[in-house]
Amino acid sequence: MVKIFIDPGHGGSDSGAVGNGLQEKNITLMIAQQIRNILQNEYEGVEIRMSRNGDSTVSLAARTNAANNWNADFFLSIHVNAGGGTGFESYIFPGVGAPTSTYQNEIHEEVIAETRFNNRGKKSANFHVLRETIMPALLTENGFIDTAIDANQLKDSNFITKIARGHVNGLESAFSLQKKQTQSPIYRVQIGAFKVKENAEKTASQASEKGFDTAVLFRDNLFKVQIGAFSNRNNAERLAQRAREAGFNAFITS
Ligand SMILES: [Zn+2]
Structure with missing residues (x-):
């Protein structure tokens, strides 16, 4: 059983970044829920927990504590970028090697392949959720909410599904997840x-x-x-x- 902890960034009183009529907290939740649904519907041997399932305020410490106490195999934090720019980037904690760096490679490449986002590169940063998690952790920044071209894509539910599908494809390679055997009709x-x-x-x-x-x-x-x-x-x-x-x-x- 692979235990994947999904962390939709922000929530509740913390909207995250805002722009073009969008709030980051809503986008991150939609992406996270779709990742969860695809994993649960299509894969076996995978267990999911989320840091939040609705629009609730959850501290960074509560997020990492929940994943640590559950003994997750992987922590995936979903965010949307802001500050001018376009495209996708991902973060791991500075200096961590494999398997975290391998997971970053696989998930990053699959998200780019699925979304055709401008590739801003694989990065590292001393973020709380990357530092305080005892398991491999990755944070993804999925487009720029304050850049019109990205925001327009984020308003499209098919594009949200592509972002989720990219993450799932990466998780499949990273953790050798097995697809459910669908029973063909007789x-x-x-x-x-x-x-x-x-x-x-x-x-x-x-x-x-x-x-x-x-x-x-x-x-x-x-x-x-x-x-x-x-x-x-x-x-x-x-x-x-x-x-x-x-x-x-x-x-x-x-
Ligand atoms: Zn964020």
């Missing part, structure tokens, strides 16, 4: 459903005589005559067509 070709078992068996034997492999399955209080089951829908369609040509009322259920 397409069953059925030529009848009967309340009376004998009727189902009669249809099944007619189909057998015409060369179909048949099975009578009791499901949902009906005796169903099945002649095939496929993971590929086209194969199911082909068999259903053959059964129709042989005079059966074939249809596909999944």
Whole structure:
């Protein structure tokens, strides 16, 4: 289990940077929530905690204490830049080597690849959340709220998703996260459903005589005559067509 602590910067009485009608605290929360949702929906073996889930005031000490007490494997702090400029930069604590620097490389590159942000480089700084965390920690600055071109992108929910997706892709490489196995549907070709078992068996034997492999399955209080089951829908369609040509009322259920 990989434990990732996500820290949406600012919140509550601390709006963070403001500009172009935007408040940093709202953008950081949207990005963080999307990172969390994508990780929870698409990956297994990953556990998430957030320093805040809503618009609440949380001190820097409370953020790092929460991550330290939880014994997180990684601390990811999300911010939006200000002060003039454009693009993306990321920070680790000065002088820390691998694995923190490796994580920075992977996440930084994936965010750039996904967002096409101007690349301002991988940096280091003596920030509280980087210094006081006992686990590897990264802080990302996602665009400039006071630069119109960046702010316009930050107003677009698809772009927020791209920022989140970039972070997730980086986390996937950094921590070798595994995608959930999605179960593909099974397409069953059925030529009848009967309340009376004998009727189902009669249809099944007619189909057998015409060369179909048949099975009578009791499901949902009906005796169903099945002649095939496929993971590929086209194969199911082909068999259903053959059964129709042989005079059966074939249809596909999944
Ligand atoms: Zn900030």
